[in-house]
Amino acid sequence: MSTATGAATLSELAARYGLRPSSARPPLATYVRKLWQRRHFIVAFATSRTVSMYSGARLGQLWQVLTPLLNAAVYYVVFGILFDTQRGIENFEAFLVTGVFVFTFTQRSVTAGARAISGNLSLIRALHFPRASLPLASTIVELQQLLVSMAVLCVIVLLTGEPLTPRWLLVVPALALQTMFNTGLALAIARVGARIPDVTQLLPFVTRTWLYLSGVLYSIPDRLAPGPLRDLMLANPAAVYIELVRDGLMATHDTPTNTWYLAVAWAVAALLGGFVFFWAAEERYGRG
Structure with a gap:
């Protein structure tokens, strides 16, 4: 029997008994169902990564709070004092720290998502599971770290003189929408990172530029006159979620109602x- 005939016979047998290649992309609805079935694995995998992330450092998990705090301190000295970006902003300390913490959540989610596939090739090649589990787990890792950071942020905001009001509850839906946005972004960049590993070298420059354009260090409405450029910068998703969290935590901060519509649309x-972008390349992940 020739090789071609043997291959045809095997294909016929596979089709007859409903067998499919293990790496084949399942239909979208089936894929979502398989992900849901593995939700406990995704959370457990994310939790183990969170615990082990700073296991080699003396201060351990404290670094997840110290890093954005140190960044905020540097930005305060350089931009707030030397460049006087705090001019016209009430309670600049709370304004700045909130912006840094919220932006860091998106920044780290994107960076972790870019490595989700390329950094777990041995796991992908050894086991069969929906590959979206990995960027989803990476976002959960960053969300777990954010929750710890938010507790510290709330204390800092209170120490700066902001009152505790019912508006603080607005932070919950704002962060939920940001988590949805970050998850989608992590999934998209995971596919790009799987195809082009060098994208991880470019991301620090991209996210740093994004930070400067997102009103983390200054107030966009105060620095720009009304016009298309100002509207475009205010519609930037990073700026949208930062503004919503500031609106919840700071009594002196006011955000237009349409910002919520933008937050939902972006999420x-x-x-x-x-x-969908990630799922479309499911069968190509992990191949040499």
Whole structure:
């Protein structure tokens, strides 16, 4: 029997008994169902990564709070004092720290997502599971770290003189929408990072530029006159989620109502778009 005939016979047998290649991309609905079935694995994998992340450092998990705090301190000296970006902003300390903590969540989610596939090739090649589990787990890792950071942020904001009001509850839906956005972005960049590993070298420059354009260090409405450029910068998703969290924590901060509409639109578009974009290349992840 020739090789071609043997291959055809095997294909016929596979089709007859409903067998499919283990790496084949399942239909979208089936893929979502398989991910849900593995939700406990995803959370457990993320938790183990969180615990082990700073295991080699003396201060351990404290670094997840110290890093954004040290960044905020540097930005305060350089931009707040030397460049006087605090001019016209009430309670600049709370304004700055909130912006740094919220932006760091997105920044770290994107960076971790870029390495989600390329950094777990041995796991991908050894086991069969929905590959989206990995960027999802990486986002959960960053969310777990954010929750610890937010506790510290709330204390800092209170120490700066902001009152504790019912508006603080707005932070919960704002961060939930940001998590949706970050998840979609992590899924999309995970596919890019799997194809082009060098993208991880470019990301620090991209995210640093994004930080400067997102109103983390200054107030966009105070620095720009009304016009298309100002509207575009205010519609930037990073700026949208930062503004919503500031609006919840700071009594002196006011955010237009349409910011919530933008937050929902960015979250839904990023999550759905990123998920479908990632799923479309499911069978190619882990191949040499």
